[in-house]
Amino acid sequence: MQIDFKDRRVLVTGGTRGIGRAVVETFVAAGARVAVNGRTGDSTATAIAAMGGGEGLVAAPGDVATAAGCEAIVNAAVAGLGGLDVLVNSAGVGKAGSIEEFDEKAWDETIDVNLKGTFFCIKAALPALRASLGNIVNLASDAGLMGDPHLTVYCASKGGVVNMTRAMALTLAPDIRVNCVCPGYVDTDMVRRDGIEQADNPTAAEQALIDYAPLQRIATPAEIATAIAYLASDDARFVTGAAFQIDGGTTAGH
Ligand SMILES: NC(=O)c1ccc[n+]([C@@H]2O[C@H](COP(=O)([O-])OP(=O)(O)OC[C@H]3O[C@@H](n4cnc5c(N)ncnc54)[C@H](O)[C@@H]3O)[C@@H](O)[C@H]2O)c1
Structure with missing residues (x-):
């Protein structure tokens, strides 16, 4: 299977590091033009330079934790790319801790970045995605499919991403596909x-x-990026509402 994203326009939130960065590199290698989101202009510019810069990479800095931040990110991407075909929501935080260790600020940060940010980036991107009949891939987690005793709030955020993905897949069909991946440890x-x-x-x-x-x-970040590229590709044209486990079998027994 040779996935071709020639001339496709892709926005990757949290694209400066980790899985998001591997997603950016995978799409660029397949011919796409990619808007890279980091939290600040500096972190975004540094990551774009480290990836070689060039016309294929556009800066879309901003904080996904607020609706206004999500709108600014999507607006920069759509303006820089001339539209949008694929949105990958990879920005996330993974704070561990007991229930007693989580105060309101830590709860808000996890939910705002992982769940609220995913929702408001999608909302902001809908006009452009409706115009292109594009698609969305969200980063959920194995922790969105089963409980983890050390990750209560993270589980709440990622369980939300999994079920929000399913609900959005229904409400946006048949025009826009919405899927999520559920990695184990990467x-x-x-x-x-x-x-x-x-x-x-x-x-x-x-x-x-x-x-x-x-x-x-x-897992390696590239292994997750490959699965995301498949879900975003035309080869997955009959796939929507999926929560695709890439976890070395962790959730198979749950
Ligand atoms: N690493 C894992 O084991 C694993 C497993 C399952 C799911 N995930 C999910 O995959 C996604 C990527 O995780 P990662 O492992 O690459 O993490 P990472 O910490 O390496 O990268 C996270 C990225 O999100 C960005 N980010 C964080 N808060 C942001 C904000 N408020 N606004 C904009 N960007 C913000 C960071 O700048 C960074 O680019 C996350 O959603 C994470 O929950 C990771």
Whole structure:
């Protein structure tokens, strides 16, 4: 299968790092022009320069945690690309902690970035996506399909993304397809810098994440990006409302 995105216009939120950055690189390699969103103008410009710059990459900085931020991001992308065919919502935060450790600020940050930001970026992109008969891929998580005792609020946000994806797939059919991916642990800053490296015993912490998946490893960002590219492609023209697990089998027994 050779996925071709020649002349397609794609916006990737959280496209400066991790999975989002792998998504940007995958779409560019397949011929797309891509608007890259980072939280600030500086982080976005730095990431675009590191990816080689050029006409194929457009800056769409802004904070997805507010509706106004989402509108600014989408407006910059649509203006820079001359329209929009695909929206990938990858911006996210993954704070762990017990219920007692979560105060209102931490709750708001997780829900605002992961769930509210996904909703308002989609809302802002609808006119352009209706015009192109485009599609949307959201980053959910295995934590959106099953409980994790250390990730209560993250589970709430990603469970919301999974079911919002299904509801939107119904309300936007037949014009706009809406799907989400549900990765297990992926080797990004969220998992390595903010998780494994903060543990008292990083080696044991990494092994625990490896053992979490029956396939016995942590995924690469490129493996998630490939699945997202498939869902966004014409090959997936009969796929909408899907929650696609890419988790090495973690959710298979749940
Ligand atoms: N890494 C994993 O194991 C894993 C597993 C399942 C799902 N996910 C999801 O995949 C997505 C990407 O995660 P990642 O692992 O690449 O994380 P990451 O921390 O490497 O990157 C997150 C990206 O989101 C951006 N971001 C965060 N808050 C933002 C805001 N308010 N406005 C704009 N951008 C913002 C960051 O700048 C960064 O570019 C997230 O939605 C995450 O929940 C990750």
